[in-house]
Amino acid sequence: MVRNLAMLVGAAFVAVLAWSLFWTVKGQITEPAAVTVEATEFHKHPKALALPSDGWFGKYDKRQLQRGFQVYQEVCAACHSIRLVAFRDLKEIGYNDAQVKAIAKGWKIPQPSINPETGEVATRPSVPADHFPAPFANETAARAANNNALPPDLSLMTKARHGGAAYVYSILTGYEPQSKELLKAFPDVATPQGLHANPYFPTMNIAMAQQLTTDGQVTYMDGTKPTVDQMAKDVSAFMVWTAEPELESRHTAGFAVAIFLLIFCFLAWGAYQNVWRDVKH
Amino acid sequence: MAIVDTAVPPGEDPAPSHEGVDDPRRRDFINIAAVAWIGVGAGVVVLPLVNQMSPSADVLAESTTEVDLSKIAVGQAIKTKFRGQPLFVRNLTPKEVAEAEAVPLGELRDPQTLAQRTKAGHTNWLITLGVCTHLGCVPLGAGEGENRGPFGGYFCPCHGSAYDTAARIRKGPAPKNLAVPDYKFTSDTAVTVG
C-alpha cells in the first residue's frame, strides 16, 4: 500500500518536473535568456590586492591603518559614516589616549546631543567613548545631499561585499570611460545622468564620482608618497580593520588552538590504538 | 544460523572485553595524557564563557564622568550619574565645613575627617555616591528643599540613616559613610570622576 502510494507520488513529482524541464528547454530555445552584462568580461572581477592582513598569518600594519584613517577622514568622512566604530577603538591602530581625545574633540562632524538647560536638540564635541557621528542626520538628508543616492556606512564594507578589500580598492581606482564595444553590446548600460561608469561595480555605473583623483590629495604624516594607488590601498586596509578589529587576536588564538588540538588528536589516536590493541576490529 | 560460540575464536586475545580496573595495561599513560590534555582544553574554553559576562568595552569606556562645577553655587548640590549610580556633588558653605571639622573622630561610626574625604585646597567640594550604605536607597538632601536630616547633611527616608555635612553616618542603621569615588580636579571648575 505504502509502495503503491509512494510510486504514485514519485511519478507525479517526476512528471511535473519533466513538464517544467520541457518548458524551460523550450523557453531557452525559442527565446533564450539574454546574457546579462554581469556575466561578461565587461564586468570586471576585483583587481588583485595584497594586504598585510591577508591570509592565515595576516597582521595589521598600524602605520598603514593610520594612513588609511587619514584618507577616510579627509576624503570619505564628509559623506560616509563608520558608525559602528568608536573613537576609543583608534587606540588599537597606534594612537595614544591624548591623540584619541584630540581626534574625537576635533572631529568636524559634531555629536548629536540635548541642551542640558533648555532640553532642545543640540550638538556637542565627541569624546573617545562616542561612536563616529554620521555626516547626515538621516537617510532623507543623505539622499537629498547626494543626488538621491545613499552613501553606505563603511564600518563593515569589506565583509559586506564579495571581494572584500580588493573590491573596495578596485572601485576606488577603477573608474574608466565605457568602451565602444561595451556600448554596442549592451546599449542599456550607457551611463545615465548623475552616475559614473565603473566596470567593477555590479551595475557598471556607480553614484559616487571618483574621489581619489590626484596624487598628493592627502599629505601623509609618515612621509609615504600619497599616490592615488597608495591612498586607495591604505583606505581599503583601514576598512578591513573597521570590519574586523579582532583579526590579529583571532589569528593568534587560532594558532594556539589549532596546535593544541593537533596534539590532542595525536594523543587521542595513541589512546585509541592502546585501548584497541588486543581486539581485532 | 551460526551457533553462539562463547569459546574464544582462533587468533583472538582471551580477554578482549574485560576491563580490569587493576589491569596495568589499561592504566596506560597515553590514555591519561589524552584525557588530561583535553581536560586542560575544556578548562581554558570555560574562561571566555565566564569572561564575556564582565563589563564590555563600551561599558568600561563610559566608566568616567566629567562634572562641571562652575554652575554649582556655595551651599548648593547637584545630582548626576556616575557608572549608572547617583552622584552627589555639593559645594559646602564655610559653616558646613566648620561643623564637619568640629566633630570628634571618636563619635563617628566610620571615622574619617573632612580632609580625608575631599581634595587638598578644595575641602568645600564634597563628591560622594548617592547610595545609602545600609541597603542602597538614594538619600534625600541633594535637591532643593529636600530633607537634610538631623545632621544637616543627607537623610535616608527608607530606614532613617542620617549623614552629616561631610556625608558621614551619624545615626541610623547604615554602617559606613557615603562612598567617595576616585576623582581628580582637571581645573578649578571641573572634575573627572572614575
Place this chain on the structure above:
Amino acid sequence: MSFPWAKHYAPTNPLMKWVDERLPLPRFVYNAVGAGYPVPRNLNYFWNFGVLAGAALAIQIVTGIVLAMHFAANAGVAFDSVEHIMRDVNGGWFLRYAHATGASMFFVVVYIHIFRGLYYGSYKAPREMVWLLGVVIFLLMMATAFMGYVLPWGQMSFWGAQVITGFFSAIPGIGDTIRVWLLGGYAPGDATLNRFFSLHYLLPFVIAAVIILHIWALHIPGSSNPTGVEVKGEQDTVPFHPYYTAKDGMGLGVFLLIFALLLFFAPNYLGHPDNYIPANSLSTPAHIVPEWYFWPFYAILRAFSSNFILDAKLWGVLAMFGSILLLFFLPWLDSSPVRSANYRPVYRTFFWILVVDILILGWCGGSAATPFYAMLSQICAAYYFAHFLIIIPIISRAERPRPLPNSITEAVLSKHGGTSPAQTAPAAE
C-alpha cells in the same frame, strides 16, 4: 540495552553507591555509555557522527545561551547588538563565530550521519523508531537554524524570512492568513524577530529531548554495524567504555580541529556577505540564497517552474517539504532484508548516484536562478524523488544481494586473514 552478557553496574566507590541506591543515575550512565553497553566491535568511523552531532548541539546551546546575554531581539537594534557582541563584548567575536560556524558543523555532521544510515540500512527493522525520531530531529534542526539566521537582521535574514514565510501563502485559501499569523504582520518585522528569538531559544531543548528518545530507541536493539548482521554473541561486541569512548575522543579531536580552523581562519567563508548589510525592506538582494545546508532543498523548490493543475509555487513547496517527509517512509519503501549496502551492489550504485545528485542539487541551490541551473535542478530533483519513491521499492524486491557473513566476528576475522570453520565466501570488501 538487551544483551545478556552486558556487564552489570557494581560500584566500589562508596559515594557512587550511595547516590545509585537513591537515584539510579550512575547505573543509567553506565548502561548507556559506560562499560555496561555492549557495542559491535566492527564499527567504522561513520559511527562517530552521532556523538559528534550531540557535541555540536551542546556547543550551540552553550554559545547560544551566552550570546543571548548580549543580543537584543528588536528590529531597530538587533543588527547593532550583534556588532556590539563582535566588537565590545569580551571574547564576543569568538562566541559569535563559534555559534555561526557551529551551526554549519552541526549540519555537516548530521548529513554524514544520515548518509551513514542510508548506506548501512540503519533505518530497517527493528530500528525504524530510531530513524523516525532522527527525521524529527532533522526537521527541528532546520526550523531552529532558519530562525537563528533571521536574528542578526541582516539583508539575508530579512529576505530569507520573507521568502520562507512566503511559502505558506502558496497553500490555497488559508495560505495568506497563516503567513500573516506566522509573521505577526504583513512583512517580517519586530513581531517576527521577537517570536523567532523565543522559539530559537526553545527548540534546541526540544531537540535534546528527542535525542534522548532517539538514543533510548537505539539502545533497545543496540547499535547496528557495517555488515548489517545482528550481534550473535559476546565475541561480537566490546563494551562502549573504553573502546568507543576512546574512538569518539579521537573523532572529537578531528571535529574540533576542523571547527577551529574554520572559526579562526575563515569564519565568513560559509556565510553570505549580504548579511553584513542591515535589513532593508525596500531593497531586495540580487540573489537571495539561504545558508548552504538548505541549498539542495532550495534547488528542489525552484525546480518547479511550470504550472500543472496546481500552481508551480505550490508544487515547489509541496516538493520541498515532501523531499524530507518521504524519509519517514523509507523503512517501508526499502523492503530488502539485507541491511548494509556492502552486500547490495545494485542499491549501492544507486546510493552513490543519490549522493552525487544531492551534491549537484546543493550546487544549484546556491547558484543564480538561470535556465542552466533550472534545467539541472529539474533533472536532479526528478532523480531524487524517483530514487526514494520508485527505484528503491523496485530494486529492494528485485535485487540479489551478496552472501552475508554468518556473524560479525566472522567478518572481522576474515578481514584479518584468520580462518574460521563456518566462514563463507569473503564477505567484506
